[in-house]
Amino acid sequence: MFVGKLRTAAFAALAALALPAASLGTASAAEAASSRGVPGYETWQADVRKAVGPAVPWLQDRVGRGGGRLAVVLDIDNTALETHYHPGQPDKPVLKVAQWAKEHRVSVLFVTARTSSSSARKQLKDAGYPVDAICTREHGESKDEGKERCREELTRDGYTITANIGNRPTDFEGGFYEKAFKLPDYDGLLS
Secondary structure (H helix, E strand, O other), X not given: OHXXXXXXXXXXXXXXXXXXXXXXXXXXXXXXXXXXXXXXHHHHHHHHHHHHOOHHHHHHHHHHXXXXXXXXXXXXXXXXXXXXXXXXXXXXXXXXXXXXXXXXOOEEEEEEOOOOHXXXXXXXXXXXXXXXXXXXXXXXXXXXXXXXXXHXXXXXXXXXXXXXXXXXXXXXXXXXXXXXXEOOOOOOOOO
């Protein structure tokens, strides 16, 4: 009888020791990111919801006023897609804005520092985004130059970019939009 209690106590002690070791070996991408100074996924999502929360009310008001071929512009990486945390997955608060826009006849455009639109288009469509156009950076252009050129070209093509959503300063430099919605980049740690 004493041996049985000893075995049970020993097993419980070993299990308690094994649990922390097992959980260390299965750290999520979000936990790993947090160790590099980027917050965990839940914190990022709360910050994203706070940043884009005013976007739909803004669009509702803007659509109500009419005028022009209205559009929203979205950055791709760590804006439309959860590239850092869950590659290829939609950033749900941003996806909701894009879906609302499309349902209300507001074009959904993407401006990216990527240099190829074909893989980006597939990723965005697979993630559930409506895609009216994608403008990419040209080889040799800096990120800010490429994104500004894209917004300027889209404006020349007749779009009124009423909402511009991104997470980096390069998403906003140079203008050609009515209102900015800045997602967190945590001092450049989240590209």
